[in-house]
Amino acid sequence: MSTAPALRAIEIKAFVPAKDFELSKRFFTDLGFTQRSEGGGVAYFNVDGCAFLLQDFHEPALADNLVMHVLVPDVAAWRAHVEAQDLAGRYGARLTPVVEQPWGITEFVLIDPSGVCWHIGQNTPGFQPVGRLPDPLP
Numbered sequence: 001m002s003t004a005p006a007l008r009a010i011e012i013k014a015f016v017p018a019k020d021f022e023l024s025k026r027f028f029t030d031l032g033f034t035q036r037s038e039g040g041g042v043a044y045f046n047v048d049g050c051a052f053l054l055q056d057f058h059e060p061a062l063a064d065n066l067v068m069h070v071l072v073p074d075v076a077a078w079r080a081h082v083e084a085q086d087l088a089g090r091y092g093a094r095l096t097p098v099v100e101q102p103w104g105i106t107e108f109v110l111i112d113p114s115g116v117c118w119h120i121g122q123n124t125p126g127f128q129p130v131g132r133l134p135d136p137l138p
Contacts, residue, residue, distance in 0.1 A: 011051065013051050013052050013053050014052050014053070014066070014068060015042070015052075015053045015055045016052050016053065016054050016055065016066065016068065016112075016114075016116055017055055017057050017058045017059060017062055017063045017066070017114055017116065018054050018055060018056055018057070018058060018114050019058040019063070019113065019114040019115070020113065020114075021041070021043075021054070021056040023091065023113055024054055024112065024113060024114060025038075025043055025054065026091075027087065027091045027093070027112060027113055028045050028054065028112075029045075030085045030087060030090075030091075031081075031082070031085070031087060031110075032047055032078070032081060033045040033046060033047045033052075034046060034047065036051075041055060041056035041057065042054065042055050042056070050070060052068065058114055060115065063114045063115040063116050064115045066116045066117065067116075067117045067118075067119060068116060068117070068118045068119070069118075069119045069121070070118060070119070070120045070121075071105075071121065071122065071123070072120060072121065072122050073122060074122060075098055075106050075107060075108065075120065075121050075122040076098065078108075078120050079098055079108050079120075082095060082108075082110060082120075083095075087110070091112075091113045092113055093110055093111055093112055093113060094109075094110070094111040095108065095109070095110055095111075096108050096109040096110075100124055101121075101124070104123060104124045104127035104128075105119075105121040105122070105123065105124060106121055106122055106123075106124045107119050107120060107121025107122075108120055108121070
């Protein structure tokens with residue numbers, strides 16, 4: 001009987017469409033991501049250990065149905081940063097208030113200039129469903 005090698009993964013990233021590639025690069029930089037590289041119509045962005053690939057490609061049906069979730073340690077700080085940067089006014093982004101969801105995430109939604117929905121939230125303190133990633137250590 002043979003044993004298969006253990007499968008491992010290092011990272012998973014989504015390709016996020018951009019209606020206006022240059023505008024979207026500025027938007028995500030102002031949101032707090034760092035652009036690490038660019039080539040062939042793709043720009044690599046990250047913050048801490050989280051990353052995505054912004055692509056110079058836009059299909060409205062894809063953008064309007066893509067949802068990204070960013071788990072952060074302090075949702076209020078992220079929401080304050082979005083307001084301080086005036087991302088809604090400067091980029092036409094749409095923004096919701098912070099809401100405590102019944103599934104244990106306290107979040108706000110930001111719709112980027114291309115129509116992609118970004119849920120930015122933190123684990124709701126005291127809510128511990130089975131299977132959820134633990135809160136990071138302080």
